[in-house]
Amino acid sequence: MITAERKPLEEIIEYVRPFGKILLVGCNECVTVCSAGGRKEVGLLSSALQMAFMKEGKMLEIKEMTLERQCDPEYVEELSGHINQVDAVLSMACGCGVQEIAQRYREKPVFPAVNTKFMGASERQGVWSERCQGCGNCLLGLTGGICPVARCSKRLLNGPCGGSTKGKCEINPEIDCAWQLIWDRLKALGQEERYSDIIPAKDWRPSRDGGPRKIIREDLAS
Amino acid sequence: MNFQKKFASGEFVFLAEMNTPKGVDISEMITNARRIKDRIDGVIIPDMDNGVMRMSALGGAVLMRQQGIETIIHVYGRDRNKMAIQGDILAAHVLGIQGILVVRGEEMASGDHTDARVVDDLDEEGILRAIASLQKGIDLAGFELKGTPKFVTGCTLGPYKDDDGLERVITAAAKKVEAGAGFIVTPPVFDIDRFSILMERLKPLNIPVIPTIFLLKTVGIARYMATYEPGVFISEQTIKRIRQAPDRELECIKIAGETIHALRGIAQGVRIVTLGWEHRLPTILEYAGI
Numbered sequence: 001m002i003t004a005e006r007k008p009l010e011e012i013i014e015y016v017r018p019f020g021k022i023l024l025v026g027c028n029e030c031v032t033v034c035s036a037g038g039r040k041e042v043g044l045l046s047s048a049l050q051m052a053f054m055k056e057g058k059m060l061e062i063k064e065m066t067l068e069r070q071c072d073p074e075y076v077e078e079l080s081g082h083i084n085q086v087d088a089v090l091s092m093a094c095g096c097g098v099q100e101i102a103q104r105y106r107e108k109p110v111f112p113a114v115n116t117k118f119m120g121a122s123e124r125q126g127v128w129s130e131r132c133q134g135c136g137n138c139l140l141g142l143t144g145g146i147c148p149v150a151r152c153s154k155r156l157l158n159g160p161c162g163g164s165t166k167g168k169c170e171i172n173p174e175i176d177c178a179w180q181l182i183w184d185r186l187k188a189l190g191q192e193e194r195y196s197d198i199i200p201a202k203d204w205r206p207s208r209d210g211g212p213r214k215i216i217r218e219d220l221a222s
Numbered sequence: 223m224n225f226q227k228k229f230a231s232g233e234f235v236f237l238a239e240m241n242t243p244k245g246v247d248i249s250e251m252i253t254n255a256r257r258i259k260d261r262i263d264g265v266i267i268p269d270m271d272n273g274v275m276r277m278s279a280l281g282g283a284v285l286m287r288q289q290g291i292e293t294i295i296h297v298y299g300r301d302r303n304k305m306a307i308q309g310d311i312l313a314a315h316v317l318g319i320q321g322i323l324v325v326r327g328e329e330m331a332s333g334d335h336t337d338a339r340v341v342d343d344l345d346e347e348g349i350l351r352a353i354a355s356l357q358k359g360i361d362l363a364g365f366e367l368k369g370t371p372k373f374v375t376g377c378t379l380g381p382y383k384d385d386d387g388l389e390r391v392i393t394a395a396a397k398k399v400e401a402g403a404g405f406i407v408t409p410p411v412f413d414i415d416r417f418s419i420l421m422e423r424l425k426p427l428n429i430p431v432i433p434t435i436f437l438l439k440t441v442g443i444a445r446y447m448a449t450y451e452p453g454v455f456i457s458e459q460t461i462k463r464i465r466q467a468p469d470r471e472l473e474c475i476k477i478a479g480e481t482i483h484a485l486r487g488i489a490q491g492v493r494i495v496t497l498g499w500e501h502r503l504p505t506i507l508e509y510a511g512i
Contacts, residue, residue, distance in 0.1 A: 203337035210331060 001030040001121075002094045003128045004037060004114040006045065012090065013052055015111040016060065019087035024049075024113070025079065025101070026066035027093035034128055036114050037092030039066040045092065045113060070097025076104050083108055119150075136206025136213065142199060144185035149202070151178035157199040224292050225263040226320060226374045228491070229405060229430050235491030236262040236482075236512060237294065237432065238503050241271055242282035251282065254500040255289050261507050264292035266323060266493055270301065273333020280310055280317070287318045294376070295319055297353075300327030303343035304352060304362050311356055315371030323376045323407060324349045324398070346377060347401045354402035376432070377403035379424070382453045392423060399427050407493050410436035410447075412477075413455045414484045421488060430490035435482055437496045437506065438474040441465050475502055479509020 006012075016022050024046050032038025046062045053060040063082060067075040070093035079101065083089070088109040091098045094116040101110045118130040133150045139157070140147055149155050153171040160179035163170030167180040186194055204210065228235045238258055243251055255265065265286050269279035283293040295314060297307060311322065324346050330338055344352060352362050359370040377398035380391040395406055406424065411417045411433040424431050436454075438444045441464050448456040460477065467473035482492050496502060 201337075202339075204339040205331070205337050207339075209338070209340040210336075211329065 001033050003034045003117045003120045004031050004094050005117060006036055006041065006114050007112065009048055009052065012113050013049065016049065016088060016090055021061040021086045023063050023065060023079065023082055023086040023089045025070065025089060025091050025093070027070040027097050028066055028068050031093055031114060042066055042092055071100055073100060073104060076100050079105065137203060139199065142197065143182045144189060144191065146178055146181045146185055148178050148182065157202060224320065228263055229374060232490065234486050235432065237264050237266050237491060237493045238262050239268060239493060239495045240265045240500050241268055241498065242277035242279065244274065244276040248285055252285065252289065254503065255286055255291055258503045258507065259289060259291055261512055264294055264321065266294045267296065269296040269298065273328040273330060275335050280314060283314065283319045284317050293319050294321030294323050296325050297322050297349055298325045298327035299342050299344045299349060300330065301341055303341050307344060307349060308352055308356060308361055311353060312371055315373065321374040321376065322353060324403065325378050347397055350375065350377065350398055350401035350403055374404055375402055376405040376407060379406055379408045381409050381451065387453065395427060399429055403429065405430040405432055408433045410434045410454045411481060411485065412460060413457065416455050418488060432491045432493050433485055433489050435478050435492050435494045437478050437499055437502065438464065439471065439499065441470060475505050476509050478506045482510035
């Protein structure tokens with residue numbers, strides 16, 4: 001999933017301060033799963049904003065909505081009946097959702113209420129870790145299903161740096177050493193010999209380095 | 223007199239761009255530099271020009287210094303992060319390099335190492351601010367330097383295709399000047415009247431304006447630029463002139479020389495770009511009357 005964290009309330013307050021009526025829009029997808037911008041968080045932020053402004057003696061009218069998917073024009077269209085009744089939109093979706101609203105409703109200001117963080121997985125209740133950088137050319141088949149690009153602090157492709165201690169990264173002891181994980185996994189699979197395979201210098205073209213990316217499926221594109 | 227003093231005194235400055243070799247054979251570069259040494263005020267050394275891997279600008283500039291030529295190096299953010307950029311800037315000062323031209327690096331996809339990773343830690347404005355900070359003795363992390371570098375720092379006016387585009391690049395240029403740029407290099411100039419209008423627009427920046435003189439070399443290049451770089455305004459008349467000339471190569475050189483000559487008194491100098499034809503620089507300068 002795409003993970004996110006809510007921005008500090010002070011920053012959000014400054015975004016919406018000039019307005020009297022806003023639309024606060026959550027998303028039912030990734031940001032709901034990582035508890036950053038779903039229906040529940042929309043309600044919490046709405047209350048927090050109203051309380052903050054009441055303290056200042058200012059009234060902020062907030063209309064709350066949560067779309068099925070904010071990155072999908074079909075669902076963003078649902079805002080069309082409400083958009084003219086507000087001065088601005090505050091989005092709790094990831095950056096994709098914010099931009100979808102900006103693109104569809106060009107004359108309405110839209111502000112992000114969350115910081116989009118990374119593509120990751122849930123480790124345990126309340127803990128999410130980065131798993132994928134979307135490099136566009138997946139190496140997981142060579143590294144036992146553990147990604148050195150996303151999970152090694154130094155993005156090393158051919159074994160560890162030598163700085164790890166007890167399986168933890170020297171840069172951050174709370175992070176597992178990706179190459180320890182890869183070695184353990186290859187051993188469990190009985191594929192230790194793969195550890196000595198040389199992974200060539202990575203071609204970064206399929207990643208963001210080749211410019212903003214697009215997928216066009218000719219069989220589906222209309 | 224060095225180009226820094228000429229900038230300050232308002233004298234016309236002749237700068238020639240000189241590329242480093244792709245390899246370690248520096249003989250051609252040195253020979254070309256010696257030919258023009260006494261006729262120009264300095265050379266500009268691009269860094270991996272057009273995204274092509276070659277000897278670094280810093281290395282090339284040191285070679286020019288060894289020939290007694292003043293140098294300006296290109297600095298951009300595509301290949302280096304803020305640490306590497308600052309480190310190279312400190313090294314440049316110590317190695318006797320007097321000027322920095324902050325440019326936008328060509329897209330990786332246009333170069334010869336298209337699979338390389340892009341850095342883009344600092345944009346042009348960020349680099350200019352980094353240079354300004356280093357010149358005050360503080361690095362970007364806020365730490366004090368032991369000895370401070372000093373440079374003449376310039377920026378470029380981005381390419382533009384129409385009036386809207388011109389507005390945008392002038393706004394961007396104003397930001398770069400505010401960030402510390404002390405001179406500005408324009409896109410190639412072929413039409414003096416149009417350039418005079420541009421000069422008026424750039425006046426509020428209140429810094430020396432250095433137009434680029436681009437050696438066309440062939441009718442094909444002229445036609446290509448006229449089609450795909452409409453902002454440079456190469457007229458049909460110019461293309462016809464090259465096509466009908468008995469010696470087209472020489473005609474291109476004459477056009478470059480004549481343009482330089484015409485710009486004296488309008489701009490505060492020129493940057494002559496020959497893209498691998500640095501051996502023709504002396505002839506261009508002859509036709510420019512230098």
